[in-house]
Amino acid sequence: MxxxxxxxxxxxxxxxxxxxxxxxxxxxxxxxxxxxxxxxxxxxxxxxxxxxxxxxxxxxxxxxxxxxxxxxxxxxxxxPGFVDSHVHIDQYVLPSELAKKSLLSGTTALFADPIDIVSVCGYRGFKEFVKMTQRLPIRVYHVIPGGLPVDRKFSHARTLTKKEELKGLDIENVVGLGEVFSWTKVTTRDPNTMKSISNVLETNGIINGHTAGASDKKLNAYIASGIFSCHEPIDYDQVLERLRLGMWVMMREGSIRRDLDKILPSTLSHKTYLDRLMFCTDGVNPKDIVDYGMIDHCIRKSISIGMDPIDAITIASRNSFEYYGMSKDLxxxxxxxxxxxxxxxxxxxxxxxxxxxxxxxxxxxxxxxxxxxxTIIPDWMRKTVKTGIKFGEKDFVIPCKENIAQALIIKLDTEIITKMDQEELQVIDGNVVTSYDKDVWKVAAIDRTYGTGKKSVAFLRNFGADVGAFGCTQSFHENDMIIVGSNEKDMAFVANTLTKMQGGMLVAKNGNILSKFSLPLAGLISSLSFEKTLDEYASIDSKLIETGCKFKNPHLIPLFLPFLALPEIRILYTGVVDVKNRRYLKILNR
The missing domain is CATH 2.30.40.10 (Urease, subunit C, domain 1)
Known part of the structure; x- marks a missing residue:
């Protein structure tokens, strides 16, 4: 606006x-x-x-x-109108549809980090996405994604050049640099990261932080580098450590994490100053928007914990604009x-x-x-799923000459956190196969951005659903196509169908589609109304849970499997990565 x-x-x-x-x-x-x-x-x-x-x-x-x-x-x-101080709006729902729900909830301003649009569509996509929000009846401010690449050694997402970052800062309603979540790049003074930070500071832009796991000298070094906010504290002690060092804290209550219960009771009992606290969602999926709300939910939750309503409203409004340097206007x-x-x-x-x-x-x-x-979606942003080949069963074979294979397993601890595991698996006709009894599946990561046809195939434990395959074109923040499957034939079917759909989530069995969620805008966002988007979104989790998936939010599994900022083991189309030790791993012990 x-x-x-x-x-x-x-x-x-x-x-x-x-x-x-x-x-x-x-x-x-x-x-x-x-x-x-x-x-x-x-x-x-x-x-x-x-x-x-x-x-x-x-x-x-x-x-x-x-x-x-x-x-x-x-x-x-x-x-005053409410503010979401840090949110990813390049997920699931068109900005125009999100604007309607935002207004109904009283959220009149969003500070958006379109990191996944950039990872798929680069600077051209960033400009187009900002343009999509400029005529909306709410205020949408953007930041240049500061989290790409997540790890330069492994990441293959599209990024912005330093020249493009500077050009982006000149676009109306672009206010600074988004969450710099690989904080080790800051503490080790990675030249590219430090240059980006320096460029933004020289333009008086704001820089958002991501300090999960950082403390003491590392946290000091991070803040001293000009990054003055964080949305990652999950309890009062982490909040207090950051407040003591002059940071602003965005208290998160969204679809990925809900932290107010662990932050606010001690904040209120200790009578900690509230003037550097903000609310953020970090992103809200369609179902949670309906079931909970947005920043209005943060206020209700805070009041239920014991916060004075005036203080909760102040955190939801004035504090955010003071942090972003806009208090003269809002x-x-x-x-x-x-x-x-x-x-x-x-x-x-x-x-x-x-x-x-x-x-x-x-x-x-x-x-x-x-x-x-x-919303007018350019045709080129509807044609971003480029796998380069038509898949067949052989593309998901893991070859082995033995009768039994000792295989590396990506074990799902939660939908988000993975652990490294091992398992003996049968070999049939030279192919290491999945095991229903051991709940071991195949998982593939496929390049869907550059059209190279490259992929990697590994094993996954704890998925649990009685389906042939589940695939998705959205993943944080590499946006590989991820396919989880019990058999190679259904994996090929899902990969080919997602390519034909040009983006989305798909559950299939025996070559039949059980549930479908179309995401044609960059393979990330639906082009439907909010209500129809909600129906398709909800159908994915419902079908997977109905068929036995062990997790409450199974759609998150492919979103996080390539995410290099979390432990312990991840899969990209280039291979399986040991995140902590920063090395590729072999799938089979030969």
Whole structure:
């Protein structure tokens, strides 16, 4: 959403405040949740000129003219719009569809890190994705992905050159560098990483952090390098260590992790300062948006733990904009600010009755009253799944000349965490086969970005579903096509079908599709409405759980299998990687 500059508005705002000219909109009889003074002020009137606030006080009658729209809020509460301080919106749902759910929840601003769009589509994709969000009725700010490549030795994701990073920083609503999650690159002063950080600091951009596992001198070195936030602390001790060193902490409550329960009780009991705390989701899947919400859920959760509602609302609004250096324009209801205002019947349910963005009514009586522009997806972004070959059963054979093979196994500890394991497996007709009794599957990683036809095939334990194969074109942050299968024929079928679909998730058995989730935008995002996307998304997990998968969120398994930032063992199309020791591993002990 395009915003006016304060500089261009000072004369007209001044004039309205003095009663010399008239407001466009006046909200009267409000109970103002003041995030500066930590109080709720009754009988407040707010006068708005264009997209900014001109007056906040007890009597705005001097700002009302014949053409002024006056809305009597009848003693309802008003708060600033909520902010998701760190979120990945290049997953599952079109930005235009996400905007609708954001508005209904009171989230009027998103700080997005489109790392996976970049890993598939490079700088061209980054520019196009930013463009997709510029006309939306919410505020979307972007960062240049700071996490690519995850590990230069193994990663094959597309990245931005230093020149492209600098060009990207000049794009409207691009505010800095996204999470630098390979923190060892910082503590070892990797030249490419340090150059990116230096370039952003020289442009006064913000840099988001990712410090999971860092402490003491490593954490100090990271912060001293100009990275002042982190969304990875999972308990109070980690939060406190970062706050003591001057960091801002984004408390995460999203689909991958929910950390408020372990952070807030001690934060409140110790009366820790809250002014450097923010809320973030780090990404919310369609089902969780419906079941929980977005930043509104963070506020409700915080209040249920014992936080004062005013403090929770302040964390959800003012704090984020202060961190991002935008407090001149956003984060509060005060003269000069952009008029992003939420209206509530009460401060318990945290469900907005009305939502204004830039003084324009977007939600009224809990319903959208604004159209979101149709997303135009360039044809080239619908043709990103390039496997290079048509797959057959032989492509998933693991050859062996013995009768029994001692095989390396990727053991699923959770949907996300893996462990290294070993197993004896049978060899049939020169092919090491899966084992239903031992719950050992084949897993393949396939290059679907460059069209080389390259792949690797290994073994996976603990998947558990009674299906032929499960495949996905989305994975963090390499975006290999991942296929988990009980037999080679279904693995080939799924790989070929996903290529034909140009992206998505697929469950199949005996050459029949059991469940399908189409993701044609870069192989990452649905082109359907939110409701239809939710149906397809939910069908994948439902089918896998119904057929015996051991995990609550099986769709996460292929997303994380190539993720080089987590232990212990990962698979890429170039091979199986021991993450800690940074080496490729042999699949069979010959």
């Amino acid at each position: 395009k915003a006016s500059s304060l500089a261009s508005m000072i004369s007209s705002l001044n004039s309205v405040a003095m009663g010399k000219s008239k407001a466009d909109v006046v909200l009267k009889n409000c109970r103002l949740v003041n995030v500066f003074s930590r109080e709720i002020i009754p009988q407040i009137h707010v006068a708005i000129k264009k997209d900014r606030i001109a007056y906040v006080g007890k009597d705005a009658s001097h700002t009302v003219g014949e053409k002024t729209g006056v809305i009597d809020l009848q003693d309802r509460y008003i708060t 984060g509060a209801i005060a003269p000069g600010k952009l008029a992003d205002i939420l209206v509530f019947d009460d401060l318990e349910k945290i469900k907005p009755n009305k939502v204004f963005v830039g003084g324009k009514l977007m939600v009224d009586n809990n319903s959208l009253v604004v159209d979101t522009p149709r």
